Each structure stands twice: as structure tokens, then as C-alpha cells.
Amino acid sequence: MIDPMISLAFTLHSKKGAYALMLGSGISRSSGIPTGWEITLQLATQAAALDGDEAKDPVNWYRTKFGGDPDYGELLNMLYKAPSERSQFLRGYFEPTPVELERNLKTPTPAHRAIARLVQSGVFRVIITTNFDRLLEKALDEIGVTPTVISNSDSLQGAMPYVHSTCTIIKVHGDYLDTRIKNTGPELETYDESMNILLNRIFDEFGIITCGWSAAWDTALRAVFERCNTHRFTTFWTTVGEMNEQTQRLISLRRAEVIRISSADHFFGTLEEKISALEDLQQPHPLSAKVAVANLKRYIADDRFNIKLHDLVLEEALRAHSLSQESSGSLRESFSNEILARRLAKYETDNSILIELMATGAYWGKPSHSSIWSKAFQIISDTKQHDGLVIWLNLQLYPTLLITYASGIAALASNNLSHLKHILIGTPIPSNRRNGDEYPLCLVASSPRIFEQELGKHIPGLERRRTPVSDHLFNVLREPLMGLIPRDSEYQKLFVRFEYYFALIHADLLERDRGDDRFWGPIGQFGWRYEMDAIQMVLNREIEQLNDKHPLLLANFFDSSIERLLKVKKGIDNIVGNLHWH
Template identity: 45%
Template sequence: MNDLILKLVISLHSNPGVYALLLGSGVSRAAGIPTGWEIVLDLIRKIAKLEGESPEPSPETWYRQKFGEEPNYSKLLERLASTQSERNALLRSYFEPSDKDREEGRKMPTLAHKAIASLVKNGYIRIILTTNFDRLLESALEEQGISPDVISSEDSLKGAMPYIHSKCTIVKLHGDYRDTRIKNTPDEVAVYSDELNSLLDRILDEFGLIICGWSGEWDTALRNAILRCSSRRFTTFWAYKDKLTEEAKRLINYRRAETIKIEGADKFFSELLEKIEALRDMESQHPLSTPIAVATVKKYLSEERYRIRLHDFITDEIQKLCTELSSPRFDTKDETAITKEGFQKRIKQYEVLSQTLISVLTTLTYFDKGEYINYLTQAIERIAKPKYKEGYVILVNLQHYPALLILYACGITALASRHYEHLKAVLLDPMYRDNDGKHFWLEKLNVYEVFYGDVRKWVPRPNADREYTPASNYIFDVIRNPLYSYLPDEEEYKAFFDIFEYLLGLVYIDVVKLNNENNENPVWAPVGCFWWRYRHNWESSPVEEFVKYPYLLVQLGFFGRSEARFKRCRDTFNSFLQEIKR
């Protein structure tokens, strides 16, 4: 990682809310939004066409000579449209997406806008200064449930909420495209009002500055505001893509700014968010946090008087994970995550975030006497519910990975402790509802659905592409540590893991295949590593030994409380296993 980006990450993480952003047209460029000057030139070309003349090679020179005045938005729009509504509609065409734009992803919030919105949501950024007229930032923030306070004119400045009381304040220095008073010509951006200068002076004095997408070349009043500020409370970081202008170099020297060469705003802000969240995750998952959480559950289980505390504690832990899983870094449309490296990275992120809740719920499974079973079902139903419903299929399905880990860990612990009610709570009871009615989560919570298609071979495991069941083998390793306290013997752990995967397939046959009258597909069920481990000596396997005595499972409600139905499912599953070829 670039040392300066690391320095910026640490500064932002250590000082949330003390850095302001200064964004120029380069940030919105990837969205297909034209710069203010490009719009001026295009408007001049439209006027020239109406006049039956060519404005090239210098549209602004043609305009001055033709009309004897400097081109600005108000005058240009007045020449092209008669009413205020028509003028607004003309400007909106440059900033608001058409149906075709939406299909092509243009004039929509970019990765940079979305990352900035996440930084705001998490409290790292509260002030945004921008020379842009568009509303992409506002849209990205609204997607995060944030309504920013926007200052885009003298009128809004006078009635603005003090930024100290605002979750997010956006100062649109040159106006908003829906207001035809926007500034763009050299004369218009040469001087700001006393009120705007006063606001800028306070912000530049009190906050550090992260600059991106701004050349510093044309905006005289903004340059002067930066040069007026003599304090250096926090570092200024200047991110740039191409060469720095002479004006930018002058400001950098004056502010003693750190310069960061970037490939573009999208990658810069996405990486910034990613690194900050990784740092936050490391702190939230302090080595002591999981043992303390486990000790807390044990204490609360020990006495009835802690019942309410246990409820609040487990509910809070579930909500924490749900909140983390809703983060934009798990966006299912992220192209960087559909490579093998990006996919493995996302797997690891899910594991880090899930480890405390897994340990909490396995502790509950092992020590609970049956009073708190519903928390297990509740946890799987809430964690499994996808936060993003559209995008790349492999990423949409991978959202179920944390719930799959909980299912495996608690299911195996339930078998080890002979708490079959708890096994039912994670394997059979979790349900979800869609337009077709209620369904068993088990239909989606298996390795073949979560690791869809060939990405099973992408799991971060040596020689995964050569294994029959790489995803099952990988989960075997991942949940070994949190289950060690309850299953210290390796052979015993392996046996219960295999029994659980067999039962998962057996129950899948029952509730998804044989119990679905509309299912006309051939019989299929998820197969774990148990089959490849015991296929040559199945009769002596711990799996076969376990299922010889299904009475307790049937009595608790598995297989419709019918031994005959259990036998039918077992025979069907075993026949399917025999048909599997290498």
C-alpha cells in the first residue's frame, strides 16, 4: 500500500469527523457528467446553430464577438429558452440520466460517490466542499439513509444549520444545476460573497483537507480562501491523477500538503474506505473480544436472573453483524470481487466479521438446556437475509456465507452435545418468505448454492481446484478453531462434521425435493466430504452408524415425525450418492 494512503487512512480513522473533502469535476467525470465549462461551450454551439453560424475553433471568442458580452449560464440559457421551466429542463439534460444513461450506468453515483457516502455514514467525513453542480453525492448519501444539509446559494447559506450540528454538510461553492445562477466563468468564480468567504475561512481553519479531482487552476476565489488560511491543525492531502498545475503546486507548497498520485477517484475512495473498514474490523475484533463474549454468554446462561441481559446481548451481536454485512464494501455489483483474488478477499472479510457471533451461538448451543433455542433460528434467518438482491450471482449467493458458517458450527455443536432440539433450530426451523410463500433456508444454505458454480474451486485452500469438495473441506478448517473447546479430539470433530453434512443432505432431500410436489427435477442434494472419505467403507463409517438410530430426530419433528419417511429419504439420498461418478 502507498505509504501516504496508509497515513491518510490512519489519520481519518484516528480523527473521525475532522477532515473535510474538497471535490472538483474529476470526481464526477467517471459518471459522464460534463464540466461546467464544457456545458458553456455546448450551449454556445447550440446558439451558433440557431444563428446559422459556426463558432469553431473558439466558441467563447465567437460568442464575445457576436454579442459583446462574457458568456454565463443565465444569459446563454435566456437565448435558448423562453421560460424558467424550459431553462431548467435544458440544464437538467446535462446532469440527469435518461433511460439509456441508466442502462449504461452514466450520470449515476459512481464508486467514488458511494464510498464517500459510506465514509459520511460511519462518521469519518462531515463536511464536503465541491465545485460540482450535480447531485450525485446527494443521491449516494440518500441511498445510505442520510439527508445532507446543502448550501448552494446565498439564500441557503443564510438559513443553513450550523455544520457542527449536521451529520453532513455539502457546500456547493459554484451552485446547483437546478438554479440558473450557477457560477462558471472566470469572472464568476473570481470572487465569493463575504458570507461564503467567512464560512470557508472557518472550515479551512478547523478541518484537515482531502482534495480530489480539483486542478486549482480556474477557481480564483477558492484558491484565495485556501491561501488566507495560515493554520495547519491537520494535514492536507492532495490526490491527483495527471500532472499538477502550477497553481496546484503553489497551494501544495503553501499548505505543506501531502500529494498522492492516483489512478482515478473511484479507485482512490474505494480503497480508502476499504482500508479504513479493515482497520475498524481489526479493532472491533480485538483478540480479547471473542473470549469475553463467550464468557458473557456462559455467565448469562448460568442464572435465570440474567435472562433479559442474555436476550439483549445476543440480539445486539446479531444486529452488529447485520449492520456490517450491509456495508457498501459487500456491494454485489463490485467488479473487483468477481476475480479469484477479490472473491477470496470477500470470503475472509465475512469470516472476520462473523467469528464473534459464531462463538457466541456455539456456546449457547452447547450449554443451553433448551430455553433459548429460538435465538439460533432467529440468528440464521436474520443473517441469511440478503442485503443486496441484484448483481453478480456469485456475490449475491456469497452473502449467505456467514449464515452458512453459523449453520455448520451450531449444527455440529448440537450433535456433539446431543442437543437435537438445537440441531432442529438451525437445520429445519429457519424459513424465509417470498412471493411464492414460505421456504426452508436450507434450500439456499448449502455449499453448492453459497459457492455457486466453479467458484467452489476459488476458496482460499491449497489445491482446491483438484478436490472433489473444496468448499466443504474449507469450512471444515474455518470452524475448527471455534469448536475446539467442545470437540478437542480431531477424529471426533471429523466424525461429527461428516454426520452433520450427511444430515444436511438428508433433510434437504426431505424438505426441498420429496416434500415439494411441484419439483420435477431429478433428485439432487448437497454432498459433503463425507462421501469421498467413506465411499469405500460406508457400512463402518460414523455416518452410517449414526443414522441407524433415527428415533430421537424423528421424535423431535424431523422427517414429519415418520420413520417411514426417514427411511425413504435415506434410501433416496444413498441411491443418489451411489450414482455420483468421479
Template identity: 35%
Template structure:
């Protein structure tokens, strides 16, 4: 195997002011691929999988029970000291191979005996599965933070967690495999099972078997310990003499050693940590250690990673959307796009007050700023909702929920039109989701998009209302100020400036999914119409206000039994998608009443109200 070295900029492990867990995160983040993991039995304990020694004890106990069936204590006595019992019964030292040969001499029976200790039972897929620690480790591998994993465990939980996120690990469980492996730096991840795999007869488990390693394995282990930093978790150092000696024999470490200790700290562990001046992380179990590490590294990512560009984000979305294994990646992608909006949405960057006479300019500046900040998210929503089949609807809705919170606190002093404008990103997102749902013929999505999430001004005593009411464009976008910043091409004023501006500013994100301007405009009008029907579905007359939209124009609404209004009236049956999804309380009569109220509003108020 060719010699390759691991290089990288390494942070110095901190002492004093910086907590050990923080120091580990800083080091791992600054040096991707430099740190190897050493995982012991403590990593798998939460899964319900027995340790290798636990399997030996159990099998010896079973053999003792069938050997002496009249003795009810035979099993417990043998399990208390398996090695002594075995030598007394067989005149031979206890070894894993000899034990399995005695208990299950044929390969098929041996595999069946071992599988029940390590694989989920039939009908219980969630048993003996990867823990939160294993899944966090898989995320560290996926992001390139970890490329080598040493483990004393027989189970395949690490491999299964890696496969769940689409990674096929290079696994070494026998010395004869080492010669043909890829160089460690050329493999996405290499899992080195120091004591073997549960299905191999070459497992090392008893005290004698753990006294030394085969030469090939010893050389590979020494190389990892020399060339990589090390994060130890779940390993007591009590029984693995060969591994203890290997760590002891490592020359002055090139990179720091982090040792996570939960529970009793053995004398051997104390000696190793003292010898290598290790950073000890005390009081965290494996799940807590690795999930916390991922969380801290992601926080550092947000500080150092440039915002993702619009086109790259859409490409990543299209790759992740149909792949169930990449659902977290899609979630993070949308979440990052939301952060690009919320982070700069401060009073410093988007003022909510201004000098007398200047607030209209501030309004225009804020509108343009919110729209620019929302660019990536709007493209993700237009493409994602259009191509989704409903699997990720909660992700789209969560984006609106996060944006609504921009008004959860009330700054002081503030100008009302500028303060309410903080809901513009949520309005843009809701409009985009709604129009995409109409274009993709998934209008049942509107039943959740327009009713949830609910929002009300904090400590106001007002009822919490869904986006159909809280995000009415007539309220979010001040009409006079919008007239000042948005004109028709000839310079005239729009009849419905909010509707016209929203339709124009959101045209570009829909170019990829609907190139036809006519189809896009029709979808916008239909979304406005349906949203206004929902808005009219309110027992309080002062809240039953439609969205001021161009759908009111005869060119969309229609007349003489033709057009959008007549089309929707004809659709109103018990099987209408919005009703089946829960809109209007699922009651046809309520939907019909809302349509009648909307029609009456149009007749009463006419154009340009």
C-alpha cells in the first residue's frame, strides 16, 4: 500500500477559556479529514446490540444450560466467568472460533445464531438500528470531516448509518483484506474493524485474542495513530491490550487526541490521556458527543461559507428532491436560503423608522432589499413545489413559518408601514408556493398554505390567523408607497399595484417551470381568486377582505357565464381538492358562501378599491 500523508491546517487544542467540546469542533472544522474516530462498545449501547463479549457470555451460558439442564443456575454461573467455565468444561482456552464451532458447527447455523444478536428482529425494523451517534458520524463523513473510523465493535451499525446517507464505506474486518484496500486518503471513508465483524470467525474477543494483532493489522493501526488526529468515544481501554499498547507506542502525536469519557474512567484510560496530553470531554454519552459536534461544526460553516448562489441551489434541489436519502440535504438547503433573508432583516439593514418625509424612500429601499435577499429561496420554492409530490410540503411551509417570525418582536420607534413590511418575505414565499401549486395542479396544498402557519402580533390579544389573512398584500404593501416605486410602462398607475408588482417581481423564478407568460398570469389570477375565497371565509366581517388582485379584472374574472369565476363555481363539488384537503372546514356550503361573498364584494367595490 503506497504511502500517503494527511495534511491540513490544524488548530491548537484550547485550554482554559474554551471548553473541550468547543476545542474539538474548532479542530475538526479547521482540518477536514485529519481526525480519525476510535469507537468502542459505548457507541452502540443505546441500540440494544450486545457487545462482542456480551455475545460470548450469552453463548457460553446457553451451552452451559443445555449441558446441565437439571441445574437452574448453570447459565448464570457460566456467564459470571465464561473463560474459567469453558476451560473446566473443555480443557481448552476460550476462543471465539472454538466457541462458535461448538455451538453452531455449520456456516448457515452459525450465521443464524449471530444474526439475532446484531440484526433487527422480523417485523421490528427499528430495533438494533443505528443510534443518533452513528447517524451523526455518517453526517461527519458525508461532509468530509472524517475519513477513517477505527472500531472495536462487531456490529454493522456504522456501516448501516453510512449507507442510509448514500455512502458505501471501505470496510476492513480481516487482515487479508488490507493489502487490496484503496489508500486511506483516496477512500471517502474506511471503517477498520479491529476485532473483526460478527459474521467472521476471525473475531478477537477473549483476553488472549485481544493480546496481540496480526502484523498487517498492527501496521495499518500504527499508521492511522501516527498520521491522524484521534477522537476516542465509548472505549474503556480495560480489555484491549493490543490496542492500548498501540496507542501507548505512538510517537509524539502530530495531531491532538480528544477523549470522550462517560462514566468510570479506567486506569488505562487515565494513563493514555496523560501520556498524550489528551483533551478530555467528560460527561457526554456517544449520542450527545457526536450530535453536539455536528451542530457546532454546522454553526462554524455558517460563519465561513459564502451564501449559496441561486443557480447552484436550484441544481442541488433538483438532485435532492427525488432522493429520500437526501431529505436532510434539501431541508438544509431551504433553511440556508431562509437564513439569507432573516440574518440581514435587522433594523440596521431594513429600518422600521425614518426621518419625517423620508420614509417613502426607506420603504422602496426595504422592498428592493427584501426581494433581493429572497432570490434564492423563491427559486427553490418555485422549482421545489412544482416538482414535489407532497413529500416535502412541510419544508415549504416551515420556510413561511420562519419568515413570519420576523414580526414576532416590535421595535421602537417604528413607522407602521415599514414595520408591517417585515412580512414581505413571507408574502413572497406564500405567493410563490401558491402559484407553483396551481401550475402543478396540486391545489390541495393551498389548504395548508393559506390556513397555516397562524400568526398574530405578540401580546396584542388578537386572534392568530393564517396567511390568507395575515399576509394580505393590501396590508403588507402600502398602496401609496408602492405607486411611487412601481409604475406601468407608460408611467401610469396600476389599478391593483400589489398584485401587479407581485406578479412582475415573481415572474423570473417561474421561468424554468412555466415559460409561457399567459399560463403564468392565469395561474397568478387563479391563486389570487382562491386565496380571496379563503380570506372571505371568516365570521368577522372586518377580517373578511379579499386580496386586492388583478383577478378582479373582467379579462380574468369573466362575464356572461364565462371566465375564471364561472370555472371555479362549476368546480365546487364535494370532491374539490381544496375541500378534500380541509379548506373551508371541508364543507361545500362554506366554499359556496365564500364565493358568493367574493362576487358580492366585486359588485359593490368595483375596480381599484
């Protein structure tokens, strides 16, 4: 027999919006708002005290006094005659004190928030509740969903039809701030004709899922169940413990599926997870970068999706790496310009989705996501072949170079220098040499290391360029970064700034490793783009204005030392000056 919980998840996933929720006081139990029975016991205790009896067992006191079990409605009517008095009395049960707020009491529960997210995703559109509290409305408001709330005949007359509303909440007993709330037995025996008509339609047109409702007190609501003769959809009835006689009769009448649960929080949390898992199973592979990036943005924005973010990025890194390894083909293949162009194009295609994912992550990501980007770099940089033509062996790291540039430029575009430091210095990458030693990404993914022996000048169309590899990367990465950096002029400035920063950081690390007071870094387009706004001049002005508050130093590059930065900068600028490219 199929687990009813699994059956329910499949039903809701395949028939979004076809089921209405019927919620009772049990849904708010973990928030510290008492159930009707608990309020009844407190009322019985108060009544006993007024009668001069300090009853330790209010149930026995009531039985002795009135000849039956405590009745919520009778007790409330006995102690608070007017509806306004009852409303004022109930405020204390629903509105948190400052101390309760600090303890997250009388605030939306995990169940309320799970329901709100299910509403947001279209699973539920209609919710019927006997509760006076506003916890569900608060949970919906937290995620930007504004429901239509019907709590009396007046609000029903002016309400948006539920077929046109994202979410309709029907509070059959009213709202605790409304003096027309229904509490007593006589009040709970009947509804206004307009409310009965609405409920009859909903029970006829929707499947019903109950949670936290005992059916014990609500005569009029039980009558709605009894009047409904149609069975368009299965009724699902959740229960925590033993069911009373009224509940059992309604379950039999509706031929309902009973789901035994430990709590409303666990039930709705599990239900949301199962529906989400079904949606994931039906999601197509992100064949386009656009779909992948959309998913990435959604996962980055909500820490609940950290696992999905991790899996999305690393699965794409593994897929891209596998394709890149296939693209490498025979590393003993003879060299030609045509074969070089073909290999570059294939690497670029194989990694196109990952390039956009990593750039988007660099732009929007949080520090807590850092390990994900590092793992992706390590996956894509894992070169397994060590025999063949040196040119092809080195070119295995071309995907790493592409992603380093894309991530670095995107990080600069969002002023995320801490991310830039993490990927360039904080991400260890195995060398593609046989010894397998690890080095900071900045030392491994440099264009001269990957494109040795003037290889860049063999890229078709770039034979006469001063920086052919930089120029090729500039052209290749323009399209995938268009969504983050739409203006061409801004893209050019960020590209040149990244290459200049990369050269400075590379030179700093290399000199520290050698300890020879000599500075060298890969020279990119900044070597010949020597205009009035050349990056060398711009950085000079920034250092003069900001001193040790420059973003590079605040991100702890160059040990946060302005003297070290200026020393490295002088070394790289001297190299550029000796090239005489301007």
C-alpha cells in the first residue's frame, strides 16, 4: 500500500491549486498559542476560582458542578458576556509580549511558513481556518504574498473572487480583533447564508486537507462536510492522536485518507520537501545558460537552497570537466592553427554554462558560498593527462583561465574584492605538472603558463596583436558577461582593471615565493591601452586619495600594506614601460 503522505505529495504536485486546506488550532500549537481545549481548561480554572474553589483538577470540578465535561463556549459565555469582552480577553493569547517575541513565541511556526511557501508556488490557493490568530497572514507577508482575507459577512461581500486571488483565507470564526468572533456553542452552530454558500462551493470544487482540527466544537463547519455529496478529489485527514467520535464520522462520510503525523510543523515541512523533490525530478537538465543562471540566482538568494546551489554548480563543473577531457582528445596530435582554433572553440562551448554560473556567483554570491566556487575551480582544473605535446598539455587549463577571468571581472563589477582574493589566492589548484604540487589559482591560471611559446599569435585573426590571448578572452567573454555588465565601455574598463590587478597579485605571490625582489606578471591589454584613463594612472589617483583604505588593501591583498602595493606596482609598470607599446 502506498504511504498516504507520498500519495498526497504526488496529488498536490500534479494538481496544483486543486486542494484547499482546512486548518484548526493545532496548526498554531508550537507557536505558544494554546488550542481550544487548553483555553477551556484555563477558563475552567478561572471559573472555579471565582466560585471559591482552588481546583487542582478543573475538569473534575466542572463535572461535579455542571454534570458534564468542560464546555469552551459555555465557560466563555459564563465569564465574558459580550463579544467585545471576549475579544479583549483573547488578545493575551494571540499577541506576543516583548519577552515572547525574543523567544519566537506567538510568531509564525515552521508549519505556517511552509504553507506560505506552498501558496507562493501555487500548490494551495484556498485556506479555511477556525483560528482567530494572524500567524498565517504574517507568514505570507514575509514572502511578499498578500492574501484575500474573509473573516465576516462584510469582508465576504467585498472580497476578490477566490478564482482570481493568489490566496484566499477564510476565517470562519472571525478574527480575534473583530468583536464578531464566534466562540460559544450557539455562535458555532450556524454561519451566515453567504458564508455557507461560499463554503459549499469550495467543498464541492476542491479536495480538502485537514490539519489541527478536531471537529469537536464546530457544529456549523461539520454541517458543511455533511452537506457535500461530491467526491471530486480525495479528502486527506491528518491526526496526531486518537480521533474523537465526530472526527471518525466525518472521515467515514468523506471516505478520507487518514495521515498520522507527529506535528503540523513536521507534516507541512515534509510535504513541502516531497513536492520540491518531485519538481526537481521533473526539471530538465539546464541545457541553456539562461535556465542555469536563473536557478543559481534563486538558490543564492535563499540559504535554504544552499544544498541545491552546491549541487547545481558542482554537477555542472563535473559535466563541463568531463566534456573538456573528451575535447582534449589525443594530446599527441600534431599542431596546426586550425586544430588550435578547433580546440579553443570546443573548450569554450563545453564550459559555456559553467562560465556564466561562476560569473553570476562571483557577482551575487555570499561569503558562505566560497567553498562551492573553490570546489568548482578544483574540479575543472584537474588535468589527468600528462603525456603528449606540451602545447596541448598546457591548454588543458584553458577552461580554468576562462572561468578565472569571468569570475574576476564579475567580482570587480560588484566590488566584491573579498571574492576576488578568495579565488585568486585562497583557492589551491594542482599544477598540471607531474609532481601534483598545489599553488594559488593566480599562479596556475595565467595566460603565459597556458599559452606558451607565443601560442596566442597562432589564434586565427590575432597573429599581429600585442596581446592575442587577452584580446581573444576579451571577445569570448563579452557575451556571457553581458547580463552582469551591459555597457561595452564598462566591460572594457573592468576587463583591463582585472588584468592589471591579476598581474600585480601574480607578481606579489611570485616574488614572495622566490624572494629575489624581482617582479613579473602576465601583461594584458593594460600594456598598450595607455590613454588618459589608463588603469595605471587611475590606480595611482585612487591610492593617493584612499591610501590604506583602497579596496585592494581592505581585502588584505599585499598584506594590506600600501608600501608593498606601490613596490609591486612599480615593478609591473617598469615592465610595461620597457615594452614601448605606447
